[in-house]
Amino acid sequence: MSDYAAPLDDIRFTIDGLVDLDGLTKLEPYGEIDADSVQAVLEEFGRLMAEVWAPTNVTGDTVGSHMEGDGVVTPEGFKEAYQAYADAGWGAVPFEPEYGGGGFPWVVGIAMQEMLNSANMALAMAPLLTQGAIDAILFHGSEEQREVYLKRMVSGEWAGSMNLTEPDAGSDVGALRTRAVRQDDGSYRITGQKIYITFGEHDLTENIVHLVLARTPDAPTGTKGISCFIVPKYLVEEDGSLGERNDVKVVSLEHKMGIKASPTCVLAYGDESDGAVGYLIGEENAGMRYMFTMMNNARLGVGVEGLGLAERSYQQALDYAKERHQGYAPGAARGEKSLIVDHPDVRRNLLTMRSVTEAMRALAYTVAEHIDIAKHASEEADRTEAQELVDLLIPLAKSWCTDEAERVTSIGIQVHGGMGYIEETGAAQHYRDAKITQIYEGTNGIQAMDLVGRKMPMRAGGVFTDQVARMRATVTELEGAGDGLAPIAEELAKAVDATESTGRWLMENGMEDPVVALSAATPFQRLFALTAAGWLMGKQALLASRRLDAGDGDSSFLEEKLITARFFARNVLPEVHGLVGPATSGKDDLMGASF
Template sequence: MPSYRPPLREMRFVYRELLDPARLQALPGYGELDPELVEAVIEEAGRFCAEVLAPLNRVGDEEGCRLEGGEVRTPTGFRDAYRRYVEGGWPGLGCEPEHGGQGLPETVHVLVEEMVCSANLAFGIYPGLARGAYNAILEHGDEAQKAVYLPRLADGSWGGTMCLTEPQCGTDLGLVRTRAEPVGDGSYRITGSKIFISAGEHDLTENIVHLVLARLPDAPPGTAGISLFIVPKFLPREDGTPGERNAVTCSAIEHKMGINGSATCVLDFDGAVGWLMGEPHKGMRAMFTMMNAARLAVGIQGLGLAEAAYQAAAAYARERLQGRAPGGPRHPDKPADPILVHPDVRRMLLTMRAWTEGCRALAGRVAQALDVARRDEDPARREAAHDYVSLMTPVVKAFFTDAGFECANLAVQVYGGHGYIREQGVEQLVRDARITQIYEGTNGIQALDLVGRKLPAHFGRLARRFFHPVAEYLEARRGDEALAEFTAPLAKAFGRLQRATAWIAEQGLRDPEQAAAAATPYLRLFGLTALAFEWARMAELGLAGADGAEGRFYRAKVETARFYMQHLLPQSGGLLASILAGKAAITGFDDEAF
């Protein structure tokens, strides 16, 4: 079984050098957040993930969850691990101090979240959903709801869910049938069934807060008629402790391809007591607070799995003896060379490394923008940061999870036949990673969101939040010969992205099918370019530190950037060709021939 090592040096590089901690410390409430404190938090989180969560990853996969009389039992060790997780204060890391949280920025939380996902994704889903419920209630709940639910979500004693999907509707939430009947005392009776509800029932917390989409009796059709309700598993008493069991039943748990330690439930609401959160018929606006946070979180799941896959593959490639190097034996004293000497194995490892480190850099960039959007005192800076986060959310969700799945598959390929069997543990990464491309909106839906909503929003204002900094960076470094091997490929990919954007804007206005047909290659082109921007900046830092005390670390940054620019970024040319080819070969195919 592969062992997990927290990538602390890589995280320090992103936080200290790439993102500039002073930018965060300038935000209200973060003045005392010096880099040493952040590093102490990350080190302790890494220790917990490596020593407590990682050893349970295979246990969760093999045992799965059990449904016994309507109660879900999580795998052996999960309850004790969750108790220790709560004792360590980890559920409240990013929650507000007024609710008992630690109030740390998203930029720090995202690093911790990556390590949790690398060590044990199935476990991480439980507290991840609780944090999503916390954020939704924080933004849209009334004061009474905040007082009851937020402290308990922040301290980890209560869990959370988001209950959207029903048997007849997934992405198209306008088809939701769950009903909410007012009873005259401010509460409602919720009736309906929800499927695919992650962490919908479990034994880790004393209560579970379900956020449920439902329709009021006077609801108009479609998404305009959806409201959002808080429906707890146990009804809170006046003192806030769990009381009577609500009419919410887990009637089944799904038997899945992966993330078996995470309970994916069918929940039946049979006149369950709930309370409206936010305005009537405005539930989608409130739910999108949770959904957008979840989409960013799922992107981090992809990153976490990519890191776990890379570590496993690199360790195996150093140890596995097989064949001789093409140029002659590297280790003539051994019966064979380690497979690390083979160019194709090195290609796979460098691909995994380039995706992982590039995605980590972009994740930090987006997380820092989210902190600015929430706390900066300047409205213009808040707006710019919010625009950037909105633009990048579908890119992070889709591109990172595609990269995570690719890295997991490459890890199996590096292991060869040993990777295909369960004993080694890397085939679990493939199965676990596969769902990340599907839930919280399939990656195709993310691509449609990018081209259909984000690009045209505010007459292209969101897109300019990315395009302008790239253009300014390239202009500022024009003539820098040392950087030219990195800035020149970035400029070429950026030009392709600009051309594709203009084509979609022009063609999409005349024919929405053109934009829809181009959406997925466009999102990948966008992600490739965004990572190229981060790799150019990391190469610049790497060149500056190449001759210092940690020269090997910085030279590796430069070399990985070089691989990215020469071997991965050229995909942008094929993607542009696919986009410009238009819809004809896709939409013109005869329906009856499928």
């Protein structure tokens, strides 16, 4: 496997160009942050990822994590890599200073997540799951809970895990049966079993703070009766020291297709007592509402996993194509065989990988930017608009980035040819690792259901209409920006037309019959996501063109950005039109088939 290098120039272009970083630093919490400090953070973090984390990726895939007694041992090098990350305080960068955080915008944290996942997605799952647990406690925990747990979770001294899934309650979380019984001292006793718990047990930190969904004895049925509990691996004494081991134990580890070093645990609660000790977060029966407050960040995080894997796969494919000699490229003199990077079809593969990866980055970072605005803008109208955009684009960011990760990592294998099918090259690992991203945190089909069932009807379709208007405004800018951007303007205009008309059809027909809406959901989600990606690639082209005209930046780099945007518009964006038929075909054949 080739070495990983953090794509700092690409990240800088996106985070301080497509994203309005200057505007974010004017928001109240970020007044002490500037572009130079962001760049310094990303450069140093990228160095850690390249030099310390990335070399552990292959070892993790070939060795995996394993159980010893009632503990889990991670592969060689993982503890040291994690400790280097925690000791330097990297996990704290995007969190609030009052809990030991660095106070940087969330979009900076997302850029760091990209590098984490490129370097070693399996290991990255530990801090990323901890971030989700931090969010839940930060927004819904009591002040006492925040004081006890947050500082040591933000610092990386303790880890966190999310415990939702059960054997008979996967995506249907409302069917869970884990039980929580209140005690006289206000704590609860938790009994039951959870499956698919990422880093539910490991040797990276001295304590693990599990967030567990469970049902109290008199709770309503379904999701309305779910509560959320803190269940630490080790109980915490009043002085903050660790006390006795709680009755939560790993039963087994799943044997997986990818991310093999990330221990996916079956956890049992209360098998050796009357229950593991748990502490209610917020109110009883409000657990699902609390989970949804962190869902946008979590789903965006999964999309960024797809981005990270796509970038790593592209880097490896490009390195191989620039080293591998085979055949003669058109016009090449006979003698030494040509590098395969000179063959047109290989170049098409590489440019597809590059353009899609850049579009994924633009989409993920744009959503993260608006998460920051939605939290911290001074005007309520600005906060509302930003939150609406986040809500609309989150299912697209999660589903499209992970679907495209599967495509990009598959192309990466293809560039390697037969060597890509051989595990020793490492190309196949990225493909295997990518598959889970389409499944967890709500499968991409569930994202599509969320899009058509909850997001498209927002403000009676007004949020969707506003997004169409934004995309049309970019078309207008492109049309006035010269002949070099005309192909992008033309293709984007046609894609926006197709998206608007298909969205209108969906709202007219699907709102009356939910089966029609659900039948159209997945193709419409991909259609909309492609157009949104094309919109952002159009913005990329405008930015690169303006900087070239102003003599601002590396002209070769900016020319490549224009080439990539044009390629995306001409070769990827037209896929939109093949999705109009599937998205408007109705339900009859789908529901009429016998299985």
